[in-house]
Amino acid sequence: MKYNFSKIEKKWQKYWEKHKLFEAKDFSKKPKYYCLIEFPYPSGDGLHVGHTRSYTAMDIIARKRRMEGYNVLFPIGWDAFGLPTENYAIKTGIHPKIVTKKNTNKFRKQLKSLGFSFDWKREINTSDPDYYKWTQWIFLQFFKHGLAYKSKIPINWCPSCKIGLANEEVINNKCERCGTPTTKKEKEQWLLAITKYAEKLLQGLENIDYLEKIKIQQRNWIGKSEGTLVKFPIADSQKILEVFTTRIDTIFGCTYMVVAPEHQIINDLKSNIINFEEVEKYIEEAKQKSDLQRTELNKEKTGIELKGVKAINPFTKKQIPVFIADYVLANYGTGAVMAVPAHDIRDWDFAKKYNLPIIESIKGGDVSKQAFTEDGILVNSGEFTGLTSKQARQKMTEWLEKNNLGGRMIQYHLRDWIFSRQHYWGEPIPMVNCEKCGWVPVPEKELPVKLPNVKNYKPTDSGESPLAAIDWWVNSKCPKCKGPAKRETDTMPNWAGSSWYFLRYIDPKNKKQLADNKKLKYWMPVDWYNGGMEHTTLHLLYSRFWNQFLYDIKAVPTPEPYKKRTSHGMILGADGEKMSKSRGNVVNPDDVVKQYGADTYRLYQMFMGPFDQATPWDTKGIEGAKRFNNKIWLIGQIKISKKSQNKELEKLLHKTIKKVSEDIETMSFNTAVAALMIFINECYAQKEVPQKIWEDFLKILSPFAPHLSEELWQKLGKKKSICLEQWPKYNKSLIQEGNFTLVIQINGKTRDTLLAPINITQDLVLELALKQENIKKYIPDKSAIKKIIFVPNKLINIVI
């Protein structure tokens, strides 16, 4: 009688696999539905409870869609290239391929033990040469379309790992992997010109169903701002300093300029700078600092005047000093700013410190006390005096255009994507460097460029990839002139493989294309993609970029890859802190499944709190899910009756169907489970539960607790899987109540309630209300009533 979950769960997992219940069918006549979860990185630690919560959620949606008659694609794979595996290889000498195989085996077993309805036939692995052949192919298309280029840029450098890091890989001024503080280094890197897609990425957001906060975050990250480019001539020189500003209206108050320490102009004007030694020293110091350190210096701004260099304000024609300061970043905008202390807080602080003039050019504040940063009416601005800021921006920009000193400019915060890594465990970049021809792409028919075996996975001390040490591999022939050439030894970042994996699921074995066109047309776009907020500005934006590019070259049929995007909250440790090994608050899914079974685990994860918010793990809380599970089992064993009827229970069933159906769509899984619990509590109180009612309940339970539902379904004598059943529809007329509880308020405070028939009129309500004992106390006679607010089928509020 006792529910033997481990036996029963295994039984049904085998059954599903044997009967291929979750295999998606290409070109089925049913409408298609593509559910996507973020595929895991198979780390050595195994599956995390954070994974399973979001996978359970999407599994519920996938199972519901199948029952609603959709041909569902719910695939799984491995984002297998990455640093932890490489670090592990460095430590142990075991090949990353072997480590990955071991880890994916473990993950696969774990995922299967939870009963997820993945289509395992479409399993992919980004480190598989048959997969990364196409990652390389896409890179070649980027190159051929001028969107992949090499550039010498200041990059974050980890002196310990001896690799270049993208900004997003530097956490708190330290290397993401080893914690060593990073410095700057000039390095030739491959970049992808994502900025060329800034406008498209922005526009694309208009017509897709992403959570608003996700759109906001992407928009902020892309950071479009419309403003003005201004050219400041340098006195006694042919050079000019270009500046981008959104506040051209304040330019008459521009009393100095600031350039980034890395700015080219410093070298160009080297001979003019009197205090070059001092300047050089400052530049060296800035190199040691990360962007974040520069940020921390916020309170105490530093800078050095470039003595001997004067810029000319194109409007006032006055000569103004030029400073270098590390709070201006070289890789944003033009790397130089015009400083208007009267109307910018940061410039005001800087001007006070270095005793620079503060000239008001917008009326409205007291600039001797603080910067006035709002729009207003221009003063001290020559022919522009008296205009509003808005008018002035227009007129002044036109003036600049006329005089060839600048003009309208759109600036994006988004930066091009640094695409090279000096690692072993990544996709080799399929390029060859020929002395005569320069960078030449490897011919497509020679793809994939396979990762060769190496003995040492550590980057060389010069910062080159470990691949650089393999002469036979590096030395190659130029595909163009057949002369001697060297292979690119950098590999791609771990985001490469994940930028297009959703396409490969559609046709995972295709040898000729990344995926068959007709299949792509059938399945794309992804209908619902759920993932973490932390991927919003990296993976999510990158994959949108790749898909948009592939669309432009006609390799995929839709401009946007994902129709709908939602996000999940983190599972915190029992202490309310982020789960981490060092805190010792990590919960292992295996332990929970072993002790409670997959269904209880699934139910608890859905019940523990709102899906989109962080919730702490509660070891006690899972007991509730277990009791719920046991109650269902018990009812299924002893209370089901073919003959009996129960109108009230039927009503509750239909309410529950409605609630659960709607809550799944809004990912309000916690309240959906609560509704199921309410229903079960009611059943539990009954002597008998009519089988018809029970059948529908099992159907709506099945996405949450699939094994238990199958078992109880079979107990009813059913021959086919409950997965093949139709999702029940609720009966509207059964849900409508004849009576409702009407709230009687006096001066907005609830004083009594009344059971009233639906659609009762105000007059009748008032009459009934005044008869209530409690109300009589407050309203001795009708003349005391000043006002009545009546909300039909809800409440009456009597103001006295």
Place this chain on the structure above:
RNA sequence: GCCGCGGUGGUGGAAUUGGCAGACACGCAGGACUUAAAAUCCUGUGGCCUCAAAAGCCAUGAGGGUUCGAGUCCCUCCCGCGGCACCA
């Protein structure tokens, strides 16, 4: 410093979007069953007041405001979490 998300009983959290605050669950207390424990079942469970109940009052981070009515809307502030690129 900036951006985003939050703050509701002892705990996780509900609240049809401005209409009975605390659904559901955990925990706790009392009781039943048991030699006993576990499991299970029943009852109670925001605070104050009360022997108890009814009634009343207070209560959704703090303080104001709008409204017949505010957890929900507006303003000011405090705290927690996550992200960050002083973005000109």
